[in-house]
Structure formats: structure tokens, C-alpha cells
Amino acid sequence: MLSDRIRRLLGFPDNMISKMDQNEAPYPPPHYIFSSLQDALESINYYQTDKLYDEVCSLYAEYAGCSADRVFLAPGADNFYDEFFYHYRKSGIVVAPRPTYFLFEEQATHLNYKVIGPKLRPDEFKLDTDTVIEAAREADFIYIDNPNNPTGALISEVDDLRAVAEETDKALLVDEAYYEFMEGDSIINLVEDYSNLAVLRTMSKAFCLAGLRITILIAGDDIKRQIYKKILKFRVPTPSLVVARDALLNRDYVEKIVEEIRRERRRLIRELNRLGLKAYNSHTNFILVKTNGEKLVSLLRNRGIYVKDVSNQLNDYYMRITVGDKESNDLLIRTLEELLDA
Amino acid sequence: MLSDRIRRLLGFPDNMISKMDQNEAPYPPPHYIFSSLQDALESINYYQTDKLYDEVCSLYAEYAGCSADRVFLAPGADNFYDEFFYHYRKSGIVVAPRPTYFLFEEQATHLNYKVIGPKLRPDEFKLDTDTVIEAAREADFIYIDNPNNPTGALISEVDDLRAVAEETDKALLVDEAYYEFMEGDSIINLVEDYSNLAVLRTMSKAFCLAGLRITILIAGDDIKRQIYKKILKFRVPTPSLVVARDALLNRDYVEKIVEEIRRERRRLIRELNRLGLKAYNSHTNFILVKTNGEKLVSLLRNRGIYVKDVSNQLNDYYMRITVGDKESNDLLIRTLEELLDA
Numbered sequence: 014m015l016s017d018r019i020r021r022l023l024g025f026p027d028n029m030i031s032k033m034d035q036n037e038a039p040y041p042p043p044h045y046i047f048s049s050l051q052d053a054l055e056s057i058n059y060y061q062t063d064k065l066y067d068e069v070c071s072l073y074a075e076y077a078g079c080s081a082d083r084v085f086l087a088p089g090a091d092n093f094y095d096e097f098f099y100h101y102r103k104s105g106i107v108v109a110p111r112p113t114y115f116l117f118e119e120q121a122t123h124l125n126y127k128v129i130g131p132k133l134r135p136d137e138f139k140l141d142t143d144t145v146i147e148a149a150r151e152a153d154f155i156y157i158d159n160p161n162n163p164t165g166a167l168i169s170e171v172d173d174l175r176a177v178a179e180e181t182d183k184a185l186l187v188d189e190a191y192y193e194f195m196e197g198d199s200i201i202n203l204v205e206d207y208s209n210l211a212v213l214r215t216m217s218k219a220f221c222l223a224g225l226r227i228t229i230l231i232a233g234d235d236i237k238r239q240i241y242k243k244i245l246k247f248r249v250p251t252p253s254l255v256v257a258r259d260a261l262l263n264r265d266y267v268e269k270i271v272e273e274i275r276r277e278r279r280r281l282i283r284e285l286n287r288l289g290l291k292a293y294n295s296h297t298n299f300i301l302v303k304t305n306g307e308k309l310v311s312l313l314r315n316r317g318i319y320v321k322d323v324s325n326q327l328n329d330y331y332m333r334i335t336v337g338d339k340e341s342n343d344l345l346i347r348t349l350e351e352l353l354d355a
Numbered sequence: 356m357l358s359d360r361i362r363r364l365l366g367f368p369d370n371m372i373s374k375m376d377q378n379e380a381p382y383p384p385p386h387y388i389f390s391s392l393q394d395a396l397e398s399i400n401y402y403q404t405d406k407l408y409d410e411v412c413s414l415y416a417e418y419a420g421c422s423a424d425r426v427f428l429a430p431g432a433d434n435f436y437d438e439f440f441y442h443y444r445k446s447g448i449v450v451a452p453r454p455t456y457f458l459f460e461e462q463a464t465h466l467n468y469k470v471i472g473p474k475l476r477p478d479e480f481k482l483d484t485d486t487v488i489e490a491a492r493e494a495d496f497i498y499i500d501n502p503n504n505p506t507g508a509l510i511s512e513v514d515d516l517r518a519v520a521e522e523t524d525k526a527l528l529v530d531e532a533y534y535e536f537m538e539g540d541s542i543i544n545l546v547e548d549y550s551n552l553a554v555l556r557t558m559s560k561a562f563c564l565a566g567l568r569i570t571i572l573i574a575g576d577d578i579k580r581q582i583y584k585k586i587l588k589f590r591v592p593t594p595s596l597v598v599a600r601d602a603l604l605n606r607d608y609v610e611k612i613v614e615e616i617r618r619e620r621r622r623l624i625r626e627l628n629r630l631g632l633k634a635y636n637s638h639t640n641f642i643l644v645k646t647n648g649e650k651l652v653s654l655l656r657n658r659g660i661y662v663k664d665v666s667n668q669l670n671d672y673y674m675r676i677t678v679g680d681k682e683s684n685d686l687l688i689r690t691l692e693e694l695l696d697a
Contacts, residue, residue, distance in 0.1 A: 016397075018397075019394060019401075022391065022395065022398060022407075023398055023401060023403075023406065023407060023593075024406025024407060024410075025404070032401065035402055037401050038400040039400070040400055041396065042399070042400070047396055050392075050396075052360050052364045053364065053566065054383065054386075054389055054392075055361060055383055056361040056365055056383065056566065057383050057563070057564055057565070057566040057567060058379050058380040058381070058382055058383045058565055059361075059365060059374065059377075059379050059566055060379060060565045060566060061565075061566050061568070062367070064365065065365060065366060068366075088590045088592060089589045089590050091586045091589055091590070092590070095437070116589075119585070120586065123583060123585075123586075217402070222399055222400070223402045224395065224398065224399040224400070224401055224592055224593035224594070225592050225594070226403070226590060226591075226592040243465075244433045244462065247433055247568070248430045248431050248433070248590065249430070249568070250430060250566060250567050250592060250595050251365075251566030251567070252566070252567070252592070252594040252595070253592050253594070255364070256399075
């Protein structure tokens with residue numbers, strides 16, 4: 014639940030009680046991960062350093078189980094999308110599942126890329142890898158967010174993605190932003206063997222640090238050589254690096270958050286279905302809900318609960334609800350109960 | 356002078372006493388500009404917001420004397436260079452004074468741009484605008500850092516730059532990173548009238564906030580339309596936005612810093628010349644010094660004083676010294692005295 018100070022600082026709407034529209038963690042990380050920040054402020058007149066950047070890369074490598082020289086940090090996935098869009102540009106075509114992460118599509122469109130690729134269809138939302146491989150022939154690279162946003166589904170298993178990496182020579186970028194919440198295997202172990210594979214991760218979700226803008230790329234050999242590390246190193250501010258470092262050094266809290274979100278996710282899905290809505294299985298910290306045309310998103314908004322309308326991405330009435338803390342989830346269910354009864 | 360804690364946090368060399376190699380302010384800003392940071396940390400699980408970004412843009416507009424819709428923020432000048440390099444690409448040629456800011460040249464080279472343009476020659480270091488206009492015919496855009504890095508010189512007056520903006524239809528990017536330290540007029544008032552003009556500023560120098568990565572672009576109408584604001588908004592973390600806002604709201608300290616740096620700059624130039632070195636006039640917070648071949652840079656480094664060797668940029672022996680606090684400057688002069696005597 015939002016405090017007045019935070020609402021004011023970030024400029025959230027006055028009536029906002031629960032922010033369930035951007036898949037953020039429902040609360041900040043424990044205070045002890047901010048303990049080096051004071052020193053960071055006392056040296057804020059100096060530029061961030063390579064040493065600090067490399068330290069965070071090493072710690073993330075240890076967390077992810079890969080070698081540190083494959084790890085890059087940037088203030089947001091869009092930085093890495095840019096690297097792919099600009100470096101691999103030939104035909105101006107990119108393969109991605111549809112629907113996919115809105116920012117990727119938006120950036121592709123801005124740069125005059127055409128996004129092609131298989132549709133994910135309810136109720137399964139599974140990626141057809143043969144279609145991906147076929148479409149990749151004429152494309153510059155492949156982007157797959159797995160688990161997928163906005164469906165929340167694990168759209169592909171590791172072996173299917175391995176087949177894609179193997180049967181095409183195009184670069185394959187797999188976005189695992191929701192990795193911590195998924196039930197299934199990460200593709201990260203394949204990065205060592207497939208030079209055309211790269212994996213995106215973030216500290217915005219399970220690490221509860223969205224406001225710091227820490228996105229991580231783990232790159233196979235070919236892709237690694239393309240990434241302009243020197244420039245990326247300039248983009249991540251000292252406070253973000255220092256807190257990211259201390260979060261990785263003290264990451265027990267992440268497990269606790271993930272456990273709680275998963276538990277609340279199960280409960281929410283059950284309750285939403287009980288209310289007669291169709292809530293899909295989720296491998297993320299959000300839930301896709303079919304709403305049968307009711308204007309639930311705006312009705313919820315009027316009651317201070319902000320969820321995301323994703324109907325335009327799925328050609329039918331759907332909303333995406335971020336799993337909140339217990340209090341917010343209770344309020345959501347109570348409010349939906351009232352709205353659906355009325 | 357550096358404390359052990361800061362040296363350790365940022366990974367500076369053990370023997371480093373004075374950091375005079377990256378044109379940073381010699382001390383952090385006053386503590387009161389960090390007063391909203393606690394709220395920012397308590398909401399760090401949420402993404403930074405458009406509202407906060409726009410608030411900083413408005414405050415910077417007020418400071419710079421331009422309209423807020425012309426202002427963009429990004430975590431480093433390289434973000435804006437990218438926008439120019441990618442958007443205006445045709446011939447792959449860019450006009451810039453030589454020498455110029457190393458990062459601009461480095462990024463140009465990485466993206467296979469050819470940098471052409473007039474050489475700045477000692478002792479005047481003045482930009483020949485006719486050569487710029489002529490060279491611009493075959494180029495994609497023009498980049499001029501004024502005051503110039505590494506010479507410290509004001510290489511062009513406003514009227515000369517106006518002539519460039521007027522006599523070419525190419526985009527003209529003027530980098531005023533050192534604006535606060537210069538003695539002369541900013542070109543910012545021309546942005547309203549010249550749609551092909553944009554001005555770069557930073558909070559890394561006079562605002563003492565290098566570690567936050569806050570760079571500002573103020574863009575004329577044509578350039579404004581090209582900038583991909585939506586993506587840039589994603590790149591600046593909440594702590595950077597919050598502190599930048601409070602720095603702009605409490606900017607009296609900037610004047611004091613600038614006054615002190617200018618006073619120390621005059622003193623340093625006088626002392627360096629007294630020691631028989633050639634120290635050039637400066638409109639920045641650093642001083643270019645001709646060293647007549649002596650290996651002063653490494654001798655100073657052995658004594659814990661880090662300055663930058665810029666000989667490769669000027670085809671002769673030169674070093675660039677950031678103006679430090681009084682203590683560091685005294686130490687520099689004392690040490691040089693000993694080294695030159697020996």
C-alpha cells in the first residue's frame with residue numbers, strides 16, 4: 014500500500030492505493046542493502062568507476078552461474094535492445110512472439126523494424142519454435158521473452174530454445190526478466206555453448222530495485238564481441254552500482270520475496286477464478302486475466318487499484334495484474350467481488 | 356583529498372592522494388540536497404516516473420533560461436551522441452574540432468564515423484568557422500565542444516556559432532559541459548531561433564554530481580523531434596532524478612564552487628607559469644599545460660597526484676590538470692617544484 018510521501022515524490026495519482034500495473038515488487042528491499050550508500054554520496058562528485066561496475070558483474074555472474082566476462086550492465090533493457098537493433102540491422106525485420114514485452118515492440122517500431130513471428134494463443138500460450146526458425150531466415154535477430162509478458166506463461170522449454178539457437182545462425186536474445194518467479198529451467202547454461210545466444214535479466218523485479226535501473230545481459234561469444242561495454246559502463250550511476258552490489262552480497266531477501274509472491278500468486282489465481290474470471294497460470298509476478306468485456310480496469314482504477322489493460326495486445330478483453338502484498342491482494346479480491354456483484 | 360573509504364569504495368589506486376584527471380569537482384555537494392533520498396529508497400521497488408523526470412527538466416529549463424519542452428535528460432552525453440550518430444547517418448562523416456572530447460571521438464570511431472574538421476592550434480586554440488561550414492557540406496552533423504576539452508579554451512564566440520548554424524542546414528551540437536566555468540556567453544539563447552541547434556550541459560561538473568550521470572540536452576525544434584524521449588526517460592534512475600531535483604532547487608552552492616574554482620584556476624595558472632611550464636588560459640575547471648617532453652605525468656602519479664596525459668591528442672607533450680581544492684592545488688605546486696628542481 015502506498016504512503017502519501019511516496020505518492021507525492023513519484024507523482025502517482027492521488028487516489029492510487031495499490032500499484033499493480035507495472036509488475037514491480039510490492040515493497041522495497043531491506044534497509045541494510047543501502048549501507049554503503051552514504052559513502053557513495055560522499056564521493057558523488059567523482060565518476061562511477063570500472064572497478065565498481067566489474068564488481069557488480071562478477072557478483073551477478075556468481076548468482077547466475079556464468080563467467081563474469083559474459084556479464085554486462087545497463088540502465089534498462091532498452092540499452093541492450095539498441096545494441097541489437099543497430100548492430101544486426103540488415104533486413105529491418107525481427108522475430109518475436111506476439112504478444113511480447115511492449116517496450117521491445119515500441120522500440121522496434123520507432124526504429125522502423127518490422128516485428129514478425131508466431132502468435133501465442135490462449136489457453137496454452139506456447140511458442141511454435143518451427144515458426145520461429147522459419148521466420149528467422151529473413152530476419153536480423155530473434156527476441157523471445159520467456160516467461161512471456163503479458164501472458165505470464167513459460168512459452169518455451171530450454172530444449173526448444175536450444176533447437177532455435179542451433180538451427181539458425183541469427184542472434185537469439187532471450188529475456189528472462191521474470192526468471193526468479195518461474196517454475197522451470199533458465200537457459201543461462203547454454204550461453205557457454207551457443208555463441209549466438211544472449212540472456213537478459215533484471216534487478217527490477219525479484220530484487221525489488223526497479224528505481225535503480227539495473228538490467229543485466231549475459232552474452233554468448235559472438236554477441237559478447239558486439240557489446241560496446243565502454244559506453245555501457247558510463248551509463249550506470251554510482252548509487253545504482255553500490256546498492257546492486259550490496260543486494261547481490263545479501264540476497265537472502267530475494268528468496269523470501271519470491272516465495273511470498275509465488276504463494277500470493279497461487280491464492281490470487283484461485284480467488285480470481287472463484288469470482289468467475291479466467292485467470293491464467295503464471296511464471297511471473299503478474300497474472301493475466303480474461304475479463305469478458307467488462308470495464309473492470311477503469312472500475313478498479315476508480316477504486317484506487319491500478320492494473321494494466323492489455324486488451325489491445327491480445328485482441329480480446331484482458332487485464333494484467335501485478336501480484337501485490339497480502340493486503341493489496343485482499344483489497345483487490347474484495348473490490349472485484351463488489352464490482353462483479355453490482 | 357581522498358579518504359580511505361572512498362578510495363576503497365570506488366577502487367581508486369592505493370597511492371592516489373589527489374584525483375585531478377577527470378575534471379570532477381573536488382568535493383561533494385552539500386548534504387541537504389540528499390534530503391529526499393530516503394523517500395526515494397523507500398520507493399525503490401517502483402520504477403522512476405515521468406513526472407519526476409519532467410520536474411527535473413522544468414527546473415533545468417528555469418536554470419538555463421529556455422522552455423521546458425526543449426530539455427531532455429540522459430545518463431551521460433553518450434546517449435545523446437548515439438541519437439545523433441544513428442539518426443543523422445548518411446555519409447558517415449562528422450565535423451568536430453581536433454582535439455575534442457575523447458568520448459565523442461571514441462564513440463564516432465566505434466560506429467565507423469570519420470571525424471573531420473579544423474585543428475585547434477596553440478597558443479590561441481580558436482575554431483575556424485569557415486572550415487567548419489565548408490567541411491559540413493559532406494558531413495552528417497557538427498559537434499563542437501565549447502569550451503573545448505582538452506584545451507580549456509573558449510574556441511568560438513556566440514556570433515561565430517550563430518554563423519555556423521545559419522550557413523549550414525546540418526544539425527549542430529554544441530557541448531557546454533563546462534558552461535559554468537567559462538567567461539563568455541552561452542549559445543543557449545539561440546536554440547529558440549535555430550531549429551538545427553542543440554546544446555549539451557551536465558550536472559557532473561559545477562553541480563558536483565558526476566556519479567549520478569545527469570546530462571542535459573536543450574534542443575532546437577528539428578532536433579527536438581528526433582529525440583526518443585520515451586526511452587531516455589527509462590534510463591535515469593530515481594536517486595539521480597531526486598538528487599538532481601533538489602540540487603536545482605538549492606543551487607546556491609554551485610555559484611560558490613564556481614567562484615572558488617575560478618579563483619584557484621587563476622592561482623594555479625600563475626604558479627604553473629612561474630615554475631617555467633606553459634599553462635594556458637582556461638574557461639573550464641581544468642588547465643592545459645605544456646610540459647616540454649618531461650615525464651611529469653608519471654612522476655606526479657608516483658607521488659599520488661593523478662593528472663591526464665593528453666600528448667596524443669595534441670601531438671606534443673601536454674598534460675591536463677583538473678583544478679582541485681586549495682589543499683590539492685598546494686600539494687601539486689609543491690610537488691612540481693620538487694620534481695622540476697630535481
